[in-house]
Amino acid sequence: MKHAVRPLFARFRSRESGSATVEFAIWLPIYLGLFSVIVDTSLVLFQMSRVWDVARDTTRQVAVGHWTPDEATTFATQAFDEKKNAQVSFQTIDDTNIRMDMSIEPSLIGLGIFPFEPFDKINVTYTMRMEASVAQSQQGSGAGTQEEF
Numbered sequence: 001m002k003h004a005v006r007p008l009f010a011r012f013r014s015r016e017s018g019s020a021t022v023e024f025a026i027w028l029p030i031y032l033g034l035f036s037v038i039v040d041t042s043l044v045l046f047q048m049s050r051v052w053d054v055a056r057d058t059t060r061q062v063a064v065g066h067w068t069p070d071e072a073t074t075f076a077t078q079a080f081d082e083k084k085n086a087q088v089s090f091q092t093i094d095d096t097n098i099r100m101d102m103s104i105e106p107s108l109i110g111l112g113i114f115p116f117e118p119f120d121k122i123n124v125t126y127t128m129r130m131e132a133s134v135a136q137s138q139q140g141s142g143a144g145t146q147e148e149f
Helices: 002-014 019-063 069-078 132-140
Strands: 087-093 097-104 122-129
Touching (some): 069 097
């Protein structure tokens, strides 16, 4: 019986046709999984960078007096899709600093293949010193510390 099976296996060992197909079928899922993880991670990092950019830009516009906090809130919420549920709040601190708290839900970030558990929300807090003329005008208008706009 052993001698009858050996020629059968010897025939398969001597042939190399189709070996590239087998190797391709083995390695393809690994490469596709690695590629999807790289794409998902880059999309999440891009979205986080975008959130930081919007927070910095809107806080700067309020700090120099170009926008009111209401205008900045409108801009920041419209910078993202409605699906992201952006929540924005501004506070003055010590009458000289302004702080922006922004939170978005990254519901449609990435391909969705690789789950990003730590990124159920992207939270950003950005604090910036207000220009002297803006801080003085807010002091004169009666805006107190830790007051939300």
